[in-house]
Amino acid sequence: MSGSPLQTEFEFTLPQGYADDEGDLHREGVMRLATAADEIKPLKDPRVRSNSSYLTVILLSRVVTRIGTVDEVTPRVIENLFVSDLAYLQDLYERVNERGADVVDTTCPECGEEFEVAVEPRTTVEVEAGNPEE
Numbered sequence: 001m002s003g004s005p006l007q008t009e010f011e012f013t014l015p016q017g018y019a020d021d022e023g024d025l026h027r028e029g030v031m032r033l034a035t036a037a038d039e040i041k042p043l044k045d046p047r048v049r050s051n052s053s054y055l056t057v058i059l060l061s062r063v064v065t066r067i068g069t070v071d072e073v074t075p076r077v078i079e080n081l082f083v084s085d086l087a088y089l090q091d092l093y094e095r096v097n098e099r100g101a102d103v104v105d106t107t108c109p110e111c112g113e114e115f116e117v118a119v120e121p122r123t124t125v126e127v128e129a130g131n132p133e134e
Helices: 036-044 044-050 054-063 075-079 085-101
Strands: 009-019 025-032 064-067 104-105 114-118
Touching: 009 064, 009 075, 025 085, 036 054, 036 085, 054 064, 054 075, 054 085, 075 104
Parallel strands: none
Antiparallel strands: 009 025, 025 064, 104 114
16 A cells, blocks of 8 residues: 555646636546445436436536536536536546546557556647658
């Protein structure tokens, strides 16, 4: 055991951002680790029973604790996210709940050693168009 405390909250920045009813854009947020209840209780929701795809909406509305100044993240907020933001949150949910940390497995291309790398959700990579040989 490493002795480091369990990280239970993870900050993120949405790729597009949530536009509220006033037109304000909210990008920074916080997601907490899911509990067993977070995964079980939505299965009883009639919206999930009639459309299994709605499970994602309910689940994310339970674990995303803040988006910008929106402190009450409801299913309606999640429903109104852009698709790229929904996909981003789904990916973040899977990463942090599988390991309890925002890390991914990777393999060194030269020696083949497998190891974990921390993923910084706020990091963006800019790719410049051009000749890949340069």
